[in-house]
Amino acid sequence: MASCSRKKDKFINRNFHAVTAEFNSLYNGFVALDEGKKNLNDAYFDNYWEVLPIERMQVFEDIVLPGQSKNEKFTRAEEKATKAIQKHSMNIGGKEKNPQIDEAYLLLGKARYFDQRFIPALEAFNYILYKYPASDKINQAKIWREKANIRLDNNELAIKNLKRLLKQEKLENQDLADATSILAQAYLNTKSIDSAIIQLEIASNFTKNNDERGRYRFIQGQLYNELGYKDSANIAFDKVIELNRKTPRIYLITAHLEKIKNFDYENGNKLEATELLTELEENRENRPFLDKIYHQFGNFYLNNNSDSLAVAYYNRSLRTNSRDKILKAKNYETLGDMNFDASFYAEAGKYYDSTMANFDLNSKPYRVIKRKRDNLEDVIYYEAIAKTNDSILSLVNLSEPERIAYFEAFVESLKAKAEEEKEKAEIADRNSGLATVNNPINNQIQRAGVPNQPTVFYFYNPTTVAYGKNEFIKIWGDRPLEDNWRWSSKNIVGVVDNAISTDNLITSASDEEKFDPQFYISKIPSEEKEIDSIYKDRNYAYYQLGLIYKEKFKEYELAKDKLQNLLKSNPEERLILPSKYNLFKIYELLGENDEATIAKNDIISRYPESRYANILENPDLVSEKDENSPESLYEALYIKYENQEYAEVISKSEEHINTFDGEPIVPKFELLKATSLGRLNGYEAYAKAINNLAVTYANTPEGKQAQNIESNILPKLANKDFAEENDSISNNYKVVFKFNNAEPEKINDFKSALDKVLENMRYYKLTASKDVYNATTTFVIVHGIKTGTVAKTFDQLLTKEDKKKIKAPYFVVTSTNYQIIQIHKNLDAYLNLNNN
Structure with a gap:
């Protein structure tokens, strides 16, 4: 009992409290701290696409209320540190007699630091510096204080204090490694990369922890890459590789891949690089990192112009179901860019959609891909129309025997597919029976003395669940969880009203109809009016594609092909002249001067009174403001709209819409006309005109504006009831x-x-x-x-x-x-x- 007193400065009292604090409260506290740090490291996912932070700790923005904690292990560590201070502190005559209390405050600060309460942590470290200046933990307290300062964005203060510490104190081993590594982080935060590299070199030489050594060396390599010093970066990555099993394997694999990123494709040994990648791929220990290895394989083959191999490896990387969302986004984006460069715009759009799904909404990478995807909206829309209507028209133009032969072959393929699915279903049924026998639920029932049940609940059987998923995807495709999920495309309004959807036909048909060629033949359009409508939609799609390829993507060969096909398809009169003029401009851009001359003469001779003929005969007018240009006419008409000359705006808009039909200015005239109709004739006329604009020009900015008006503005304007009039309600x-x-x-x-x-x-x-x-x-x-x-x-x-x-x-x-x-x-x- 005498030794328990904290007020007596005697040998037995001091040692009793020192030993009890060290081997009871502090021991348990440091054990809890280590467990909490391990949990942090396990939960932390490094982003190797950016320079890694020196310390593996994710800082969250969540607000923590007093008394709350992000990790119960750190709470326990803090409680043990507090217990050691409260029960074993021997503050006698203003001086601490228990040599373990400074350790308790250090534990207290560390627990608060890892729990991301940096200001309370800073208070604990400062208390050590204030109260225990002679402590053997004083340098550690100074280092941890600067770590807290850096987390609080006091980088300049941390640099100043750490430089003074390194100058005044002779730090050794791990203390020196900790001080220089955290100083490197402060330099990184202030964009002083050269200084950070120097400090990391010192830290990697003096740390006792090989995990830290591998991380510091890897970060050095990343920093050299940022500065453009590839040789120095490769030397740093080689030092990581030399550690081999002494450091986490992720550093080893990523160091190999970073070296391959720095490969010199002009002078390097490509065979050696391929062999290294193959060795990494075939090593069984590298299976958790195959997503990264396959991605780098794809990059290597892409840079060597082996596009087919690159595509194969990017797809293999995606099939690994990687946790790295940025890696998946880069795979999808690269595949999208490859399809875009090959002019497969619809496929590129799908890849860009998948890319955006793996980026954070409203992040800069997301917005970049969103702009790319938006630019493809029109071309995907019109390509879908052209492809579908071409397919329908090819069936329309077949003779009766050719139709029968075509659909007989189609029905045979359906029968073969049905047989294959039937075999899979039988296998699934057999597996279902086996699964039922071995099902743990059934085993529990049998142990309880209940007779064995013939089947279990569908969703308890993984085999039947997997089969059901496959069948759903086979019939419906990959659909998001949302309302109206059966609709294959909700953002494209009226892609092809007359289109025959084979999938929908098969789904809705009975078993007898499904395998009857005459059922499909009966669905082919036969009325002249319906066929003319399909021709009209297809030709307009060709015209729009020609303009999009020419103006937006500079794909002049594709544009020429679309416009030439249009002119061969007996298009409407309104599309012929602008198509010929655009073909003339394309011939000029491609250097096909003879074709350009023929097209020019054809326009001037056949359409001498047209605006295009006037431009061709007087090219100087193009550089000046043409009063008859669509833009000038629109500006003049808009002035009339502002002057409330609505009737004239409506009539002139209709005239200009017919004159410039097919040109990008038309939706602007339509919107101006719709607004004028609303101002002159009221809500009903406005709603009808806006609906027509939203459907007809769905993928133009004006069409999207009309869709927004229809969805959000018109419902607010629909109320016809008059409000009560008195001064208490209205003051105007x-x-x-x-x-x-x-x-x-x-x-x-x-x-x-x-x-x-x-x-x-x-x-x-x-x-x-x-x-x-x-x-x-x-x-x-x-x-x-x-x-x-x-x-x-x-x-x-x-x-x-x-x-x-x-x-x-x-x-x-x-x-x-x-x-x-x-x-x-x-x-x-x-x-x-x-x-x-």
Whole structure:
């Protein structure tokens, strides 16, 4: 009992508390700390596509409330450190007599640090420096204090303190390695790469931990690569490789792969590089890293122009189901780029979709790929139309015997496939029986004395579940979990209204119909109107593809092919002239001067009055502003729209739509026309025009804008009910003068007179404007009145002289109801409410 006192400075008391603290609380605390660090390391996933951090610890942004912890092991370590301090501290005469208490504070700071409570950790380390200046742990406390400072973004302060520590103290072994490694992290944070490399060299030489040595050497190699010093980087990676089994295998494998990334494809030994990659692939110990090895194989073959081998290895990398989402994204992106370069734009779009799925939403890489994918939207859309309609038309043009032969072969393939699926189903049934016998659930039932059940629940049998998944994918494809999952494409509106979907036909057909060639033949379009519509859609798709390949992707050969096929397909008259003109420009770009001359002469001779002929005969006009260009005409028409000349805007828009049909400017005219229709004829006309624009030009910016209006704006405008009018609800009233079939000059004269009257009116600051209501009615409106009483007695605000000028009748309406009147053109309904 005498030895338990913390107030007596005696040998037995000091040693009792020192030994008890060290081998009880502190021992258990450090054990918990080590377990927590191991859990952190196991959960941490290094991103080898960027320079690795010096310390393996993921910092989370989550806010931790007082008393909470991210890891119970660190909580236990902190509790043990606190217990050691509270029960074994011997602070006698202002001096600590227990030599283990500084160790307890160090444990306390480390536990808080790894629990990501850096400010409390900093307090613990500072307490050691303040209270125990003679402690043998003083240098460790200084190093850990700077680690906490770095986590708090105090990098300059950490660099200053660590440099002073290295200068003033003679650190050795692990302390020196810890100090220089954390100093390297501070330099990395401040973009001082050269200084970081020097410190990492010292740290890797003095650390006792081979895991750390391998990491420091690997980071050195990464930093040399960032500076462009590939030879120095390879030397650093070789030092990692020399460690072999002394360091984690991930560092070893990635060091090999980083060296291959630095391979000199012009002067290097390609056979040696291939043999190294093959050796890495065939080593059984490297199976967890095959995703990275296959990816590097793909890069190696891609750089050696062996595209088919590159594609094979990228796909093998994807089939490993890697945890590395960036690796998967790079595989998909590279495959997408390869398809894009080969002009397989639909396939490229699919790969880009998969790439985006592996990037964080709204991250910079995601946005880059999103832009690429958006650029492909139109070409995928029109290629789908062209491909589908070409297939249909090829069937339409077959003779009856050819159709029968074609679908008999198709039915035979279906029968063979059905037989194969039947065999798989029988095998699955047999496996299901075996699985039922060995099923642990059934075994439990038997042990309980219950007779064996013939089957188990479907989802308890992994074989039947796997078979069901395969069957679903076989029938429906890979569908996301969402509403309307049966729809194969919800973002493309009306790809081909007349298209025959073979998959849907097979799914909906009975067993007898499915294997009957006549069933499929009966689905081929036969009516002339339907076939003409398919031809029309296909030709328009060809025209759009020609323009897209020419203007957006600079694929002039593809553009030429599409436009030439269009002109051979007896297209509509409206598509012929712009197609010929674009072909002329393509011939010029390809240097095919003879073909360009023929196309030019053909346009001038056959269409002498056209805008294209005028441009070809007077090429100097192209450099000047052409008043008859689509852009100039649109600008002029938009000015008329702003002047409320809606009827003329509608008629001119229709004229220009017919003139420039097929050109990119057309959706702009359509949107301007739809807006003018809404302003002149009201909600119903506007909704109809917007719907037509959204469907017809779905993949243009204007079409997408129309889709947004249809989904989000129109529902808000649909309400026709008038709001109650009183001063407590509304504080904004309008005085409206109505003119029916009046000449514009008369309305303008009235507004000018009203402007002068309002300008001279005392006590009120009012303004006037002119609004078109419909084709026959125009409003002149007074704004700025805040109460209904004043609005209804507006004429009493006028002087006798003013009343002689302002004789027109008026009605009063709130701003809210005026908006409803203009949207729905229901003025008569409003006036019949006896509000005025």
